[in-house]
Amino acid sequence: MTQKQLIETVQQHHPNLGETQIRIFLNKALDEFCRKTRILNTIYTFNTTADTRYYDLDDSIAEVTRVDYDGYEIPRLVGKPEKTDVS
C-alpha cells in the first residue's frame, strides 16, 4: 500500500484526522514494527582509518547483529577497553 492508500484507510475511521497527524502515527507504527520484528536487515561497509577508534553509526540502524573486519567476523567486547581513547 502506498502512503496515500494508508492515509485513506485511516481516514475511513477518522475523517477529521489530518494527514500530518496520521503521518505521525504511521511513522511511529513503522519504527515500532521494524524494531520489534527485526524484519529489515542490511549491511553497511566502511574503511577504518589509522588511530581512529570510533565510527558513527547510520541513523537507520536499529541493532548491530554482526561485524566483519577484513572479511572475518570479530567478537563483541564485553564492557569497554580499560584505557579510554575517544578519538
Next chain:
Amino acid sequence: MSVDQRTAALKKVYWLERDAIGLAMVSSTDSSADYISVNEAKEVTIHAVKLDEDFVASGTGITMTESPAIPAEFHDALAKYAIAKGYELNPQTLQVAQYFNKEWEMCIREGKKYANKGRDGSGYHIKQYDY
C-alpha cells in the same frame, strides 16, 4: 586470504557506545593498555537490523505514491496502529481502540515469525542476540 590476514583480523574487537561503533585490537606491544586503536585501513562490514525510511509529505523518505520496504502483507498493520491511536483520542471509543491494538499486536507476532523463517520454508527458529 592468508592465515596471517585471518590471525590479524581475529585480534580485533568491537563495541557500541554513544551511537558509534568502537573498534580496537588486542594490545601486544603496549603494556599500559589491554586494547589499542587499529592502525591500518581495512574494510569493516556491519550487519544490522534497520529501520525503514519515514513517511513524508514530500522530499526524502516514503512519499505519497511510495510504499514502505516491509513486506506488503504487513502494510495494513500500520493503518491498524494509526486507527487505534485515533480511537484513543476519544474516551468513548477506547474499547474500539483496544480491538485495533489487539490486531496490531497480532501483526507484530506474525512479523516476528516472518522475520525468523527461512525463505525456503524452513522452520521457525528463535535467534539469539547479545545485549
